[in-house]
Amino acid sequence: MSRMGKFDVARALREIAELLKMRGESQFKTRAYENASRALEALDEERLTLLVDEGRLTELPGVGDSIAGRITDLHRTGTTKLLEELRGALPPGFLELSRVPNLGPKKVDVLTRELGLTSLEALEAACRAGRVRGLKGFGEKTEQKILEGIAQLREKKTERALLVDALAIGEPLVAHVRAAPGVARAELAGSLRRWKETVADLDCVVGLADGATVDGVMDHFCAYALVEAVESRGDTKCTVRLAQAAGSMQVDLRVVPDVDFATALHHFTGSKEHHVRLRGIARGLGLTISEWGLYRLDEKGAATDEKVPIATEAALYERLGLEYVPPELRENVGEIELAERRAIPKDLVDEGDLRGVVHCHTVFSDGRNTVEEMARAADALGMEYLTITDHSPTAGYAGGVGLDRLKAQWDEIARVQELVKVRLLRGTESDILEDGALDYPDSVLEQLDVVIASVHNRYGLDGAKMTARLKRTMELPIYKIWGHPLGRLINRREPFDCRVEEILDVLARGRGAVEVNGDPNRLDFEPRWLRAAAERGLDFVVSADAHSVAALGYLRFGVHLARRAGLRRGQILNTRDADSFRATVRPAG
Ligand code: DGT
Ligand code: CA
Ligand code: CA
Ligand code: ZN
Numbered sequence: 351m352s353r354m355g356k357f358d359v360a361r362a363l364r365e366i367a368e369l370l371k372m373r374g375e376s377q378f379k380t381r382a383y384e385n386a387s388r389a390l391e392a393l394d395e396e397r398l399t400l401l402v403d404e405g406r407l408t409e410l411p412g413v414g415d416s417i418a419g420r421i422t423d424l425h426r427t428g429t430t431k432l433l434e435e436l437r438g439a440l441p442p443g444f445l446e447l448s449r450v451p452n453l454g455p456k457k458v459d460v461l462t463r464e465l466g467l468t469s470l471e472a473l474e475a476a477c478r479a480g481r482v483r484g485l486k487g488f489g490e491k492t493e494q495k496i497l498e499g500i501a502q503l504r505e506k507k508t509e510r511a512l513l514v515d516a517l518a519i520g521e522p523l524v525a526h527v528r529a530a531p532g533v534a535r536a537e538l539a540g541s542l543r544r545w546k547e548t549v550a551d552l553d554c555v556v557g558l559a560d561g562a563t564v565d566g567v568m569d570h571f572c573a574y575a576l577v578e579a580v581e582s583r584g585d586t587k588c589t590v591r592l593a594q595a596a597g598s599m600q601v602d603l604r605v606v607p608d609v610d611f612a613t614a615l616h617h618f619t620g621s622k623e624h625h626v627r628l629r630g631i632a633r634g635l636g637l638t639i640s641e642w643g644l645y646r647l648d649e650k651g652a653a654t655d656e657k658v659p660i661a662t663e664a665a666l667y668e669r670l671g672l673e674y675v676p677p678e679l680r681e682n683v684g685e686i687e688l689a690e691r692r693a694i695p696k697d698l699v700d701e702g703d704l705r706g707v708v709h710c711h712t713v714f715s716d717g718r719n720t721v722e723e724m725a726r727a728a729d730a731l732g733m734e735y736l737t738i739t740d741h742s743p744t745a746g747y748a749g750g751v752g753l754d755r756l757k758a759q760w761d762e763i764a765r766v767q768e769l770v771k772v773r774l775l776r777g778t779e780s781d782i783l784e785d786g787a788l789d790y791p792d793s794v795l796e797q798l799d800v801v802i803a804s805v806h807n808r809y810g811l812d813g814a815k816m817t818a819r820l821k822r823t824m825e826l827p828i829y830k831i832w833g834h835p836l837g838r839l840i841n842r843r844e845p846f847d848c849r850v851e852e853i854l855d856v857l858a859r860g861r862g863a864v865e866v867n868g869d870p871n872r873l874d875f876e877p878r879w880l881r882a883a884a885e886r887g888l889d890f891v892v893s894a895d896a897h898s899v900a901a902l903g904y905l906r907f908g909v910h911l912a913r914r915a916g917l918r919r920g921q922i923l924n925t926r927d928a929d930s931f932r933a934t935v936r937p938a939g
Contacts, residue, residue: 356390356398357578357593359424362433363387364594366420368445369436372455385412386421391593392575398425443468450499457492460485474500509841510548511597514870514907517542519596520552523574527554527603530570532562534608539618543677545910547840547873551600553618557611564605571603609659610643616663617641623682631670644669678913683877697918699892699925701909706735706924706931707902709779709802709833709865709893714759715740716748718898721762725770727899735928737800738763739777742789745806750781753794773928775799779833781806786822788830795828796938802865804833805846813847820848824857828937831891832857834867834874850879858886861939863923868908869895880915889934890917891924
């Protein structure tokens with residue numbers, strides 16, 4: 351009897367979830383199928399067979415009797431009654447067409463029944479041929495909308511992963527690789543090691559111990575539970591695609607003798623642009639640099655097989671007459687010149703440098719945790735201070751805190767302060783109103799320890815109006831931190847339009863600092879604008895923009911974003927102690 355593999359079972363469970371959703375079943379029920387699907391993908395194949403045969407599937411988290419029954423059917427027979435029923439209740443192609451954004455079930459029903467469309471390709475062709483506009487309830491506009499929806503759907507599939515997701519997938523994967531026989535060292539390289547905000551694929555470099563075999567490492571790698579398909583496998587390189595639970599990410603694995611680890615890790619860390627510069631420098635020194643290592647050139651400039659031993663990345667830079675360049679700076683945006691002058695900052699801000707968490711939301715606005723929970727969590731992280739900065743009244747959608755509740759929050763902060771070591775600073779994330787004003791009267795702002803000023807609405811203002819709006823804010827006499835400056839949401843919303851330098855000029859003449867927002871959906875400003883702010887002598891805070899206890903960990907992303915911009919410890923206000931931080935950022939001055 352042929353058994354259905356775990357990835358196919360998982361796919362079927364996801365389809366059930368989607369079909370149930372369409373039938374209007376509760377989220378509770380559809381989630382259960384989605385969770386079970388993920389649990390299966392992370393399971394060893396043999397374990398699935400074992401659990402099915404011994405009737406022990408309910409040992410899996412989130413799998414109850416009824417889902418266990420479906421999994422058993424699917425695994426043994428390739429289908430299950432529920433799936434057949436759900437599929438049978440809908441015309442063929444219904445599910446696929448429903449995935450098009452803004453195409454509701456009523457329209458999908460007409461498209462499948464009247465035109466017999468069963469795939470995205472067929473729908474696209476029908477729209478292009480103008481066969482859709484004649485249907486009842488459709489028009490030329492709808493046709494256009496559908497085509498746009500199809501394009502969006504395709505774009506979504508090729509979208510780069512957020513760094514935070516790539517890390518969550520990559521870290522356990524590299525831990526698995528390290529446990530393989532014969533692995534001396536293994537590290538993630540590529541854009542992830544450079545802390546880029548998005549990552550197309552993961553790159554993993556392995557140093558092979560003496561006497562070990564590449565095959566042993568690759569077998570172990572390919573046996574990782576979340577590896578759904580091995581795309582290619584050669585003598586030193588292996589590429590796999592991970593399961594949907596791991597974002598369907600692709601992973602490139604490179605295995606090199608451990609003596610070549612440093613040069614291989616360096617090569618696969620990139621960036622390409624940084625490497626182009628290094629290759630030029632190497633050539634001038636009679637050397638050539640590639641993924642295989644550093645080699646001498648002969649008099650005619652041709653590569654020889656005379657390898658220069660390189661034990662560390664620092665040694666590689668040294669051999670090229672350069673100072674070590676940390677991965678975050680390897681983008682060819684001026685770091686080579688600094689390294690030539692030995693002027694790479696020695697005091698780049700680092701994860702251990704932050705003493706306070708800035709920008710936190712609580713249940714007073716749209717946070718998930720209470721003041722006390724946030725405070726205790728910050729305590730546990732060993733932080734010296736925590737700024738409570740909930741939304742201001744105008745942010746109605748986010749439960750902005752009106753004046754009455756602001757007083758209540760101050761009382762609550764005072765109560766919690768008695769219970770924790772971390773110093774609690776009271777603040778606000780004030781909306782920047784359309785005219786550039788802040789959202790509380792000055793008399794209230796002056797009673798706060800810290801004011802973050804952020805745009806949360808009217809993102810679509812034209813550049814001139816947005817510039818004027820923000821210049822008015824930055825001119826205000828109170829000290830303010832410009833929060834998530836350009837309002838971007840990675841993959842979802844572009845930075846808004848304004849003349850950044852002009853606004854920074856105003857802020858630099860006035861009172862305030864710039865936020866380095868560590869929320870992995872934002873990572874705002876981008877490095878080039880952080881550099882522009884630094885050139886103007888502005889100070890920064892690295893913030894978590896935390897809406898939950900777990901999100902306090904976003905500080906880490908903020909730190910590496912700051913490093914990408916070359917910011918030093920002394921430029922980051924929340925590396926200072928609580929008194930000094932507070933004295934600097936106090937709105938009233
Ligand atoms: P990604 O994957 O688009 O987020 O960005 P990366 O930088 O991880 O790019 P990827 O995965 O194509 O390659 C990883 C590193 O390997 C890259 O940063 C530099 C090196 N590399 C790959 N292909 C080339 C190439 O054609 N020339 C050079 N010089 N280096 C390459
Ligand atoms: Ca990559
Ligand atoms: Ca790659
Ligand atoms: Zn905000």
